[in-house]
Amino acid sequence: MMAMDANVAVKLAQAARAKGYKVHMFGYGEGVTAVKAGQNPKRFPNVGKDLEQAASDGIDQAVCETCFAARGFQRGEETKGAKVGSLTNDLFRFVSESDRLVTIAR
Amino acid sequence: MANSTLVLITKSPYGLEDAFAGLRLALAMGVNGMKTSVLMMDDGVYNAVGSQRSDAIGMPSNMDATKELYDFEVPVYVVKEDLAERGITEAGLFDGLKPVPASEARKLLAESDVVTTF
Numbered sequence: 001m002m003a004m005d006a007n008v009a010v011k012l013a014q015a016a017r018a019k020g021y022k023v024h025m026f027g028y029g030e031g032v033t034a035v036k037a038g039q040n041p042k043r044f045p046n047v048g049k050d051l052e053q054a055a056s057d058g059i060d061q062a063v064c065e066t067c068f069a070a071r072g073f074q075r076g077e078e079t080k081g082a083k084v085g086s087l088t089n090d091l092f093r094f095v096s097e098s099d100r101l102v103t104i105a106r
Numbered sequence: 107m108a109n110s111t112l113v114l115i116t117k118s119p120y121g122l123e124d125a126f127a128g129l130r131l132a133l134a135m136g137v138n139g140m141k142t143s144v145l146m147m148d149d150g151v152y153n154a155v156g157s158q159r160s161d162a163i164g165m166p167s168n169m170d171a172t173k174e175l176y177d178f179e180v181p182v183y184v185v186k187e188d189l190a191e192r193g194i195t196e197a198g199l200f201d202g203l204k205p206v207p208a209s210e211a212r213k214l215l216a217e218s219d220v221v222t223t224f
Contacts, residue, residue: 028123029123095108099108103224
């Protein structure tokens, strides 16, 4: 079964956004698979679609390019609104601009 | 807006990419002038072992990635109790690390504006 961590992260991010918070999301390691376009999980929530909705709701998203490439994904295969970026630029900026930080991992 | 960050390393090196990613983030923070500290705890203390040889498996070295932080005055703490639980002596650590008791680790966690967990 797919890990549902990313689904939880999106729901949490959307809840915070709905309360008026500015929200950033960053994925690294296996987390980058959440932004792979064209997911078709059939019986489970489609986290790729949920992330696209979150992006259109104003939630900034980036993933680690090194992790993305390591899994055979090419730039351009990411979901709409997600940026294939880096820990050193994007996550650094997200952390610097944040008052609170939540890590969802196992 | 965060003025200080604690990067918490909780995973062992090489089998997982988490620790290396955390160390690279800490480097980015240090390079950009953010007040940054690293705390190795739980299985993260395995990153502190001085006899690690990443070349044996062709992986980038977490020891080298840690030592790069010293140039940017990013202190790297290791929880003593977690070392002891795993049978790792302080003499077995590589240089430059700062072993601290868990009580001190709690203070570091409380003092940092944000904590990023890897």
